[in-house]
Amino acid sequence: MNRAELVRQIRAIAQMEPGAPRRLQVEDPTLGPVVDALNEVLDAVRKERRLFQRDASVGRQVLEASTIGVVLVDREGNTTYVNPTARRMLRPRVEPEGRKPIEAFPIAELQETVTQALGGLEPEPVECNIGRVDIVITATGFPGGGAMASVRDVTADREAQRARTDFVANVSHELRTPVTAIMGYSETMLADRERIPDDLVRMLEKIDRNAKRLRDLFEDLLQLHRVESRRRELPLENHKLRPILEEAVIGAADQAVQSGRSFALTCGATLEARCNPEAVRTMVASLTSNAVNYTMEGGNIAVTATETPTEVVVSVVDDGIGIDPVHQQRIFERFYRVDDARSRALGGTGLGLALVKHLALASRSRISVESAVGKGSRFRIHLRKARR
Numbered sequence: 001m002n003r004a005e006l007v008r009q010i011r012a013i014a015q016m017e018p019g020a021p022r023r024l025q026v027e028d029p030t031l032g033p034v035v036d037a038l039n040e041v042l043d044a045v046r047k048e049r050r051l052f053q054r055d056a057s058v059g060r061q062v063l064e065a066s067t068i069g070v071v072l073v074d075r076e077g078n079t080t081y082v083n084p085t086a087r088r089m090l091r092p093r094v095e096p097e098g099r100k101p102i103e104a105f106p107i108a109e110l111q112e113t114v115t116q117a118l119g120g121l122e123p124e125p126v127e128c129n130i131g132r133v134d135i136v137i138t139a140t141g142f143p144g145g146g147a148m149a150s151v152r153d154v155t156a157d158r159e160a161q162r163a164r165t166d167f168v169a170n171v172s173h174e175l176r177t178p179v180t181a182i183m184g185y186s187e188t189m190l191a192d193r194e195r196i197p198d199d200l201v202r203m204l205e206k207i208d209r210n211a212k213r214l215r216d217l218f219e220d221l222l223q224l225h226r227v228e229s230r231r232r233e234l235p236l237e238n239h240k241l242r243p244i245l246e247e248a249v250i251g252a253a254d255q256a257v258q259s260g261r262s263f264a265l266t267c268g269a270t271l272e273a274r275c276n277p278e279a280v281r282t283m284v285a286s287l288t289s290n291a292v293n294y295t296m297e298g299g300n301i302a303v304t305a306t307e308t309p310t311e312v313v314v315s316v317v318d319d320g321i322g323i324d325p326v327h328q329q330r331i332f333e334r335f336y337r338v339d340d341a342r343s344r345a346l347g348g349t350g351l352g353l354a355l356v357k358h359l360a361l362a363s364r365s366r367i368s369v370e371s372a373v374g375k376g377s378r379f380r381i382h383l384r385k386a387r388r
């Protein structure tokens with residue numbers, strides 16, 4: 001057997017080509033030990049290969065049967081595999097394999113998040129809807145190159161959530177009219193307080209105060225519902241921040257100064273962010289109102305906007321009562337209050353930070369908090385940099 005024939009045989013055995021012999025057969029007795037060693041190596045290679053093929057086929061079967069949609073791309077970003085669930089959910093316009101995801105699926109979010117994962121980032125899950133189906137896409141990069149996007153159908157979860165929040169919104173809406181009527185009557189009667197006995201005035205004032213609380217609660221619930229029930233994110237554009245912040249802090253700055261606290265706003269005149277002005281205004285108004293409410297007389301509140309290499313940050317800082325770490329994540333839940341009596345006494349509805357969190361989600365920004373009891377709190381709104 002010549003050398004070329006020997007090499008061909010070795011390759012055929014190692015790659016398990018159909019018809020290849022199981023072992024090397026060489027007549028030359030001087031090569032006996034070499035051939036035995038080679039056969040051992042080839043046995044090991046074949047075994048590894050069989051195990052790998054079995055694993056790969058199990059992996060493929062799992063992907064084919066998975067109720068989660070899976071799209072795989074190679075290091076160039078070309079699609080290498082789409083499982084049946086993803087095909088059903090995303091309905092490709094053309095055969096996706098060998099193409100960029102966006103060429104087959106008209107879903108910008110899918111392409112964007114896959115590109116980020118390929119670029120070594122760890123993108124947050126993104127939610128979007130195709131037709132009547134709500135999906136969440138999570139993309140992960142592979143260390144050896146390439147990436148995977150998993151796609152979950154969350155329509156049923158979102159429907160249930162919507163039904164719940166729709167109910168709350170309908171109730172709030174229905175109750176707003178009678179509450180407005182109660183407020184109207186109590187205000188009219190109080191305008192004539194000289195003609196009413198003192199104890200009745202006190203009762204009327206209580207009725208008036210509580211009716212206003214209810215009105216604020218219904219207003220906040222309705223606003224929260226409006227933000228939550230949006231199926232699409234809020235539109236973002238480049239905006240100068242200073243005018244937005246100046247408008248947002250008017251109420252809290254007045255309240256601070258009138259109640260003996262200092263208030264400062266620092267924002268460069270040219271600083272821009274890619275943001276939704278309505279969302280920023282509402283978030284900053286809510287955070288600054290809290291900063292004033294949870295700071296003692298003589299305290300200081302500062303709003304500062306700065307640009308970092310990756311984002312634009314609006315900080316709302318106070319040197320007030322602070323928040324214990326055990327409460328820091330929970331304060332964004334609706335009606336979660338660290339000190340129930342204090343918050344109620346201040347007229348808080350317990351919904352302010354829930355609204356801030358949802359506005360951040362809807363406008364692709366993020367909220368973070370740092371705080372120490374007795375020292376004060378720093379809430380940050382992390383906005384996107386302006387697009388040039």
Ligand code: ADP
Pocket residue numbers: 290291294318320321322323331336337338339343344347348349350351352353354377
């Ligand atoms: P509330 O209407 O009660 O202020 P929020 O949702 O705005 O409701 O805030 C939730 C809770 O978080 C508050 O009740 C308070 O305990 C705490 N909190 C919020 N902001 C601050 C702050 N700047 N300093 C200390 N505690 C705060």
